[in-house]
Amino acid sequence: xxxxxxxxxxxxxxxxxxxxxxxxxxxxxxxxxxxxxxxxxxxxxxxxxxxxxxxxxxxxxxxxxxxxxxxxxxxxxxxxxxxxxxxxxxxxxxxxxxxxxxxxxxxxxxxxxxxxxxxxxxxxxxxxxxxxxxxxxxxxxxxxxxxxxxxxxxxxxxxxxxxxxxxxxxxxxxxxxxxxxxxxxxxxxxxxxxxxxxxxxxxxxxxxxxxxxxxxxxxxxxxxxxxxxxxxxxxxxxxxxxxxxxxxxxxxxxxxxxxxxxxxxxxxxxxxxxxxxxxxxxxxxxxxxxxxxxxxxxxxxxxxxxxxx
Amino acid sequence: xxxxxxxxxxxxxxxxxxxxxxxxxxxxxxxxxxxxxxxxxxxxxxxxxxxxxxxxxxxxxxxxxxxxxxxxxxxxxxxxxxxxxxxxxxxxxxxxxxxxxxxxxxxxxxxxxxxxxxxxxxxxxxxxxxxxxxxxxxxxxxxxxxxxxxxxxxxxxxxxxxxxxxxxxxxxxxxxxxxxxxxxxxxxxxxxxxxxxxxxxxxxxxxxxxxxxxxxxxxxxxxxxxxxxxxxxxxxxxxxxxxxxxxxxxxxxxxxxxxxxxxxxxxxxxxxxxxxxxxxxxxxxxxxxxxxxxxxxxxxxxxxxxxx
Numbered sequence: 001x002x003x004x005x006x007x008x009x010x011x012x013x014x015x016x017x018x019x020x021x022x023x024x025x026x027x028x029x030x031x032x033x034x035x036x037x038x039x040x041x042x043x044x045x046x047x048x049x050x051x052x053x054x055x056x057x058x059x060x061x062x063x064x065x066x067x068x069x070x071x072x073x074x075x076x077x078x079x080x081x082x083x084x085x086x087x088x089x090x091x092x093x094x095x096x097x098x099x100x101x102x103x104x105x106x107x108x109x110x111x112x113x114x115x116x117x118x119x120x121x122x123x124x125x126x127x128x129x130x131x132x133x134x135x136x137x138x139x140x141x142x143x144x145x146x147x148x149x150x151x152x153x154x155x156x157x158x159x160x161x162x163x164x165x166x167x168x169x170x171x172x173x174x175x176x177x178x179x180x181x182x183x184x185x186x187x188x189x190x191x192x193x194x195x196x197x198x199x200x201x202x203x204x205x206x207x208x209x210x211x212x213x214x215x216x217x218x219x220x221x222x223x224x225x226x227x228x229x230x231x232x233x234x235x236x237x238x239x240x241x242x243x244x245x246x247x248x249x250x251x252x253x254x255x256x257x258x259x260x261x262x263x264x265x266x267x268x269x270x271x272x273x274x275x276x277x278x279x280x281x282x283x284x285x286x287x288x289x290x291x292x293x294x295x296x297x298x299x300x301x302x303x304x305x306x307x308x309x
Numbered sequence: 310x311x312x313x314x315x316x317x318x319x320x321x322x323x324x325x326x327x328x329x330x331x332x333x334x335x336x337x338x339x340x341x342x343x344x345x346x347x348x349x350x351x352x353x354x355x356x357x358x359x360x361x362x363x364x365x366x367x368x369x370x371x372x373x374x375x376x377x378x379x380x381x382x383x384x385x386x387x388x389x390x391x392x393x394x395x396x397x398x399x400x401x402x403x404x405x406x407x408x409x410x411x412x413x414x415x416x417x418x419x420x421x422x423x424x425x426x427x428x429x430x431x432x433x434x435x436x437x438x439x440x441x442x443x444x445x446x447x448x449x450x451x452x453x454x455x456x457x458x459x460x461x462x463x464x465x466x467x468x469x470x471x472x473x474x475x476x477x478x479x480x481x482x483x484x485x486x487x488x489x490x491x492x493x494x495x496x497x498x499x500x501x502x503x504x505x506x507x508x509x510x511x512x513x514x515x516x517x518x519x520x521x522x523x524x525x526x527x528x529x530x531x532x533x534x535x536x537x538x539x540x541x542x543x544x545x546x547x548x549x550x551x552x553x554x555x556x557x558x559x560x561x562x563x564x565x566x567x568x569x570x571x572x573x574x575x576x577x578x579x580x581x582x583x584x585x586x587x588x589x590x591x592x593x594x595x596x597x598x599x600x601x602x603x604x605x606x607x608x609x610x611x612x613x614x615x616x617x
Contacts, residue, residue, distance in 0.1 A: 074553065075552075075553035075554065075555075076482075076552075076553065076554060076555040076556075077552045077553055096549070096552040096553070097552070098552060098558065203590065203593040205545045205546060205561065205563065205596055206545060206546040206547065206548055206549065206561045206596060207549075208549070227549040227550075228549065229546045229547045229548065229549045229551075229552070232547075232558070234547070234549035234551075234552040235549075236549060
C-alpha cells in the first residue's frame with residue numbers, strides 16, 4: 001500500500017507552487033471561478049489543473065447574499081464553487097461531482113443540492129501568453145440550466161445563461177526577457193527566513209479536517225480545510241486568511257496560540273508537555289460557506305509544530 | 310550475410326517479461342532479499358483532464374466463479390491468518406520485484422481463476438509506474454502464494470507477462486490502479502491454478518459491498534512475514550481526492566493496513582475478488598483505499614486470461 005504523508009514543508013512549497021500559476025492564470029481567466037486551494041492540505045503535486053489542460057466555466061452572483069457561485073471543470077470533475085472574499089480572506093465550499101467536464105459542456109448532479117447542464121456558445125477568442133505558455137481564451141455564453149440550493153439555503157441560484165469562458169492550451173510562446181525584475185507576491189515570501197509552522201489534522205473515515213498556520217516575520221498565513229464525500233458528491237471547504245501576528249510560538253516551542261480574524265473565530269492553544277504529550281484546545285472555529293462555526297480544536301486532532309531556532 | 314530478425318511475442322497490451330524459470334527465481338529470491346524488499350509507492354503524475362471526461366464506468370455486473378472453497382467469516386479485525394496454506398487463503402501471496410542495484414520492492418497479490426490458470430491481480434503501481442512515461446517493473450517479478458516467514462509452500466511463480474489498465478498508463482489515475490500478471494509454472498511444473506486454485510472475480514457491481522481485505526503489510530506495526538486479513542469490512546465511502554482523478558470513484562474500508570499490502574485482494578462473498586488495495590494516509594492508516602472494478606478491470610482481466 002502506498003502511504004501518503006502530510007507534512008509541513010511540502011505544504012509551504014505547495015503554497016508557492018500553486019500561488020504562482022494561479023495568480024498568472026487569474027489575469028486571463030476572470031470569467032472562471034477561482035481554483036480551489038484545497039490540495040495544500042492533503043498532498044503535493046496534486047492534480048490542480050495545470051496550464052496545459054483546458055479549464056472551462058462561468059461565475060455568477062446570486063441576487064441576494066454575499067457569495068459568488070461558479071461552475072468549472074476541475075480535473076475530471078465538475079466543481080461548483082461558492083466563495084466569499086473579504087479583506088484578503090477567502091472562504092469557499094466546492095461541491096465536486098463526476099459528470100461531463102468537456103470544454104463546451106458542463107453537466108453534473110450535486111446530490112440533493114442541485115444540478116447543472118450548460119453548453120458553451122462562443123462569441124470571441126484570442127490567444128494570450130503566460131510566460132512560454134500560449135493560452136487560447138474563448139469568451140462566450142453558457143446556456144442551459146443551473147439550479148443549486150446550499151445547505152439550509154445559505155445560497156440559492158437558478159440561472160439559464162451566464163457569461164463564461166474556456167481556457168485551453170495553444171502551444172508555446174517565445175520567451176521574452178522581462179525589462180524589470182518582477183515583484184514577488186506575498187506567497188513567495190515564505191522563503192525569506194524559516195517559517196514557524198503549525199499543523200492540526202483529523203481524519204474520520206474518508207473525511208478530513210486540517211488547519212495549517214505559517215508565521216514568517218510579521219506575516220501569518222492560515223488555511224483551514226474540510227473534505228468529505230457523500231455518495232457521489234465530494235464537498236471540499238477551505239478558508240484562507242493572512243493576518244498580521246495572528247500566530248505566536250514561544251521561544252521554547254512548547255506553546256503556540258492562534259487567534260485569526262474572520263472567517264475564523266475564537267482562539268486555539270497548543271501546549272507541549274515535558275513528557276512529549278500535547279494538547280490542542282480552545283474555541284477556534286471557522287465559517288465555511290454552508291458550514292458555519294466549524295470546530296478546529298479538540299482531542300481528535302493530531303498536531304505538529306515546527307519553529308526555527 | 311545473414312540477418313537475424315528478432316521478433317518479440319505479439320502483445321496488443323502488456324509486456325512480456327524476460328524469461329526466468331521458477332528455479333532461477335527461487336534461487337534469486339533468498340529470504341534475506343525478501344526481507345530487504347520495501348513496499349512500493351505510487352509515483353504521481355499530472356492528469357489529463359480531457360481524458361478524464363472520456364472515461365466511463367457503465368456496464369453490466371459480471372462475475373467469474375472462484376476455483377476454491379468459500380471463506381467462512383469468523384471474527385473481525387486486522388489479524389494474522391493462522392494458516393495461509395489453507396485452501397481459502399493460499400490464493401493470496403506476496404509479490405517481489407528487483408530494482409537491480411537500487412534494491413528490492415514488494416507488494417501483495419491474488420491468484421484469480423482463469424482459463425490459463427496463471428493470472429495474478431494486484432495494484433497497477435506494482436506493475437508499472439503509471440502515466441505516459443511510467444516504466445514497467447518487470448525485473449525478477451515473482452508471486453509467492455501463502456508466503457510466510459520466508460517460506461514458499463507452493464513455490465515461486467515468476468511473471469511471464471504483465472499489464473495494467475490502459476488508463477493507468479495513460480493518465481496515472483489512481484482510480485485505475487489495477488494490474489495483472491500471467492505467471493509461469495513453479496519449480497514442480499505446476500501452474501498457479503493447479504497449485505493454489507484461484508479467486509473468482511466480479512466487476513460492475515455496486516460500490517456498497519462488504520469486503521475481506523487480504524495482504525502482506527510490511528511497515529509497522531507489521532513485518533511482512535505473515536498474511537493478514539480484515540474480515541467483513543463494509544464500504545465506508547469514496548476518497549474526496551478520487552473525484553479529481555479520471556475513472557470510477559475508488560472505495561474505502563476501515564482496515565488499517567500499511568505499506569506492502571498494495572495490491573492485496575478485497576474479496577466479497579468469501580472468494581470473489583472485487584478490489585485491490587491502492588493507498589492509505591499516514592495520519593490515519595485506516596481507511597484503506599482500493600480501486601473500483603469496472604469495465605477497464607474487466608478488459609485487463611480479459612487480456613490476461615487470453616495469454617497462452
